[in-house]
Amino acid sequence: MHQLKSDAEIGELLHQHGIHPTLQRVLITRLLFARCTHLSAEDVFRLVNTEGRRVSKATVYNTLGLLAEKGVVREVIADPDRIFYDPNTQPHHHFFDVATGQLTDISADQIQVTGLPPLPVGAQLEGVDVIVRLRPTK
Numbered sequence: 001m002h003q004l005k006s007d008a009e010i011g012e013l014l015h016q017h018g019i020h021p022t023l024q025r026v027l028i029t030r031l032l033f034a035r036c037t038h039l040s041a042e043d044v045f046r047l048v049n050t051e052g053r054r055v056s057k058a059t060v061y062n063t064l065g066l067l068a069e070k071g072v073v074r075e076v077i078a079d080p081d082r083i084f085y086d087p088n089t090q091p092h093h094h095f096f097d098v099a100t101g102q103l104t105d106i107s108a109d110q111i112q113v114t115g116l117p118p119l120p121v122g123a124q125l126e127g128v129d130v131i132v133r134l135r136p137t138k
């Protein structure tokens with residue numbers, strides 16, 4: 001996982017992905033990479049505004065969508081109400097605790113996926129993402 005320190009490095013990362021590094025995009029990207037954790041759009045909205053800036057919800061959502069589309073971060077859809085933005089774009093899997101909403105990484109080598117059905121004609125495998133859903137034991 002990248003450990004980006006300066007705004008210049010973040011600007012460069014955005015640039016490499018074809019994104020014009022506006023101040024707000026740099027702010028949001030820095031937040032995601034500084035924490036190296038999975039954040040929802042709501043988390044990002046809350047955190048970016050505690051830094052004393054005023055970034056609108058629309059800007060946060062649009063920026064996260066753009067970062068995911070361009071491959072700067074990965075979108076993890078744990079359920080339709082819980083979309084996380086993950087600065088770790090290397091192949092890996094996740095535990096998702098349905099009670100707490102906590103998403104935790106599982107390294108790629110800890111899960112082997114076998115027995116995939118034949119792929120449709122004209123398609124090649126892009127990747128397999130596993131979300132292991134957890135709930136508390138009774």
Ligand SMILES: [Zn+2]
Pocket residue numbers: 038086088092093094104105
């Ligand atoms: Zn992850």
